[in-house]
Each structure stands twice: as C-alpha cells, then as structure tokens.
Amino acid sequence: MATLQSPIKEKFESLVNKSNEQFNNGNHEDSILLLEEAWNLIPDPKGIYCEESYHLVKDVVATCLIINDLKKAKVWADKIFLTGFDRIDSGDKEFISGKVAFELGDFETAKEFFSIANRKSEGRCFGSPKNTKYLKFFKS
CATH class of the missing domain: 1.20.58 (Methane Monooxygenase Hydroxylase; Chain G, domain 1)
Structure with missing residues (x-):
C-alpha cells in the first residue's frame, strides 16, 4: 500500500481540510470542487493510495447525494472501483x-x-x- 509523498501529501491534506470546512459551512458544491482538485493530485494508479483514494471518492459521492447531483454521483460511484486496492x-x-x-x-x-x-x-x-x-x- 502506497502513501502520498511530500509535497503532494501536504497539498492533498490541505485541499481535503478546506473541503471539509466548505462542507461544514453548507457550501457543498465548493467542497466537491476541492475534493476533485485533491483527486487530481493522486498519482496513477490511484488505487494503490488506498485510504486517500477510497475516502475521497466516498465523500464526493455522499456529498453529491446530499445536493441531489445524481449525474456527478454516478460518475464518482464508477470511480470507486479504481480506489482502495488493498482495502x-x-x-x-x-x-x-x-x-x-x-x-x-x-x-x-x-x-x-x-x-x-x-x-x-x-x-x-x-x-x-x-x-x-x-x-x-x-x-x-
């Protein structure tokens, strides 16, 4: 199981923290945009970065369901199978x-x-x- 290396790890964690902040403030769309930015930081194959990739996609899908963006939820639900290979x-x-x-x-x-x-x-x-x-x- 791989772990993100600096400086990618710090940037990734910063984006996830900002996303959580936006989510907690009710800014769900902004929260998703920040998670999408974090997703793009994860090197391929993303699935070897188990915890980061899996939890990120799970959070995007959950947030999409909250705001009823079902089209985007489907895109991200399909990506869940590209995550967490060692889970x-x-x-x-x-x-x-x-x-x-x-x-x-x-x-x-x-x-x-x-x-x-x-x-x-x-x-x-x-x-x-x-x-x-x-x-x-x-x-x-």
Whole structure:
C-alpha cells in the first residue's frame, strides 16, 4: 500500500481540510470542487493510495447525494472501483454504487449491487438507520 509523498501529501491534506470546512459551512458544491482538485493530485494508479483514494471518492459521492447531483454521483460511484486496492473488501464499494443506482431509479442495477454488498458484508452494509430505505427496497 502506497502513501502520498511530500509535497503532494501536504497539498492533498490541505485541499481535503478546506473541503471539509466548505462542507461544514453548507457550501457543498465548493467542497466537491476541492475534493476533485485533491483527486487530481493522486498519482496513477490511484488505487494503490488506498485510504486517500477510497475516502475521497466516498465523500464526493455522499456529498453529491446530499445536493441531489445524481449525474456527478454516478460518475464518482464508477470511480470507486479504481480506489482502495488493498482495502478489505466488505462490499462498501458495491453498496455506494447501489445507493447511486437506486437514487437514479436504476432499480435493477441497484438490486445487483446491493446483493453483492449484502453477501460480502454479511448484511452489515444495511446496518445504519439512514440505510433503511435501501434495505426495504432490497428485501422487496
């Protein structure tokens, strides 16, 4: 597993901190723009920088869902599979992609992703109360 080297690491962390600040101030679009800038700093292949790449994409998707920018959420959900190569695979990537597909109304794809996520996580992916609507859909 690779880690970002200076000075890229400092610039990356600075952008992520600024993004968090913008997010906390309700400036979600600005938060996303800063995360996109941070993404571009990560060398290829981005997936070897597990923690940075995975968490960044996860945050972009979550923020896109908050502001209902489903088109951008889909673009970033597709990128989740280019991240975190060394992470333990507990279905998180599929769950994120399933949520985006669900919100886009692509229920067949959502069901497929949720099925994989459910199997890999042994059902834990639906554990959060904010995931109740996805669990209801999956069980229907």
